[in-house]
Amino acid sequence: MPAALCTDSYPVQRKSSDRFRRAHRKAGKAAYQAETEQSGSVPSVNVLFVGPAEAPEDIADRLGVPPGAQVLARKRRYFRDGVPTEEATSYLPWQVVKDIPEMFAENPGGGGIYARLEEHGYGLVEFTETVRARLASKAEASALALSPGAPVIHLVRNAIVADGSVVEVCDTIMAADQFVLDYRFPATD
Template identity: 45%
Template structure:
């Protein structure tokens, strides 16, 4: 792609804004206005050098600025591309509806189907351990009580978008399909209900932050991409907390949608 075909404006030699930042501004504007759509390849370094009449290191600094913002990704040997952002609309008022479980769909499967994406689950680990103080408090257990832990990573069309770690009291999960890599149709909530714990409500806490190095590696996050941390507690009709799920979500992969009553 020729730089002249997508960029507008000229460098201002009198501006106190660094030249590489001015170039980044032009490229950012082209992305935001759709002249460089999602997945599009940016002009090459050589083309940008020719267009702006600057040193190659100045161009690299401008591209690094956009990578840090999470707007573009660099693919070795191929070039720099506008990052694809196919957000899943996470409908909090609908995602745990019982009808999805009756159809054999766990929440992530139902959400990915909404955007026509292929969903995958990998890095599945299942173990039994003593609970931490935070999880014990949420589950109304004593610190050190045993819980079954299920951790996994979710991907859409081959791109990791979230990790989730569920903590289920051992007296509910031990010896059930919840401890299997594939717990069966409807996921672990269907199995919890099979055990006689009909789900009644969920509480969620959402916060945002930058990822840890491990989170960035596992989710393959470009520099500058924040994450949501969503901690959910599931309660049965007797008021018992039957699961805590600690989820780390790539913030640019989701739109969190909530419906709130006005009364």
């Protein structure tokens, strides 16, 4: 018997040109909240962990710290109309966050961690993302209420400040059927 996918809602559209606009942070909204509301849905988030952790090798390389160095990890699960859609862990260098108490709170305040970084002198100038499609692991399928072997998007983002330093790496697993990634690139040199 053929399988059918029935859904009453459209996927969340993540527009590269709009996703991390400073205006969203100034309005007190984190990126996921703004995007989910734009899709006509209700966003929510469960904080799974906030605290010190050892930087995994791939994350340490992106942050420019030694593997195993102490970083702040912030792990969250995001929901759209009560359905889990993504799980993300942000890793921030300890030297950057140690004097920003809001970063250690479950709710860092309006605009999220990017707003707190900017308030403390870390003006974000660029984001880079590495995007890969693959099948969900057993743990990922369970966390996102997916069928075994369902496709996911593995997105790893660097948040970069003016001197080129990476002040956050966000490692995200997304239910592939819940998102459209919309990228915009300049055509000029």
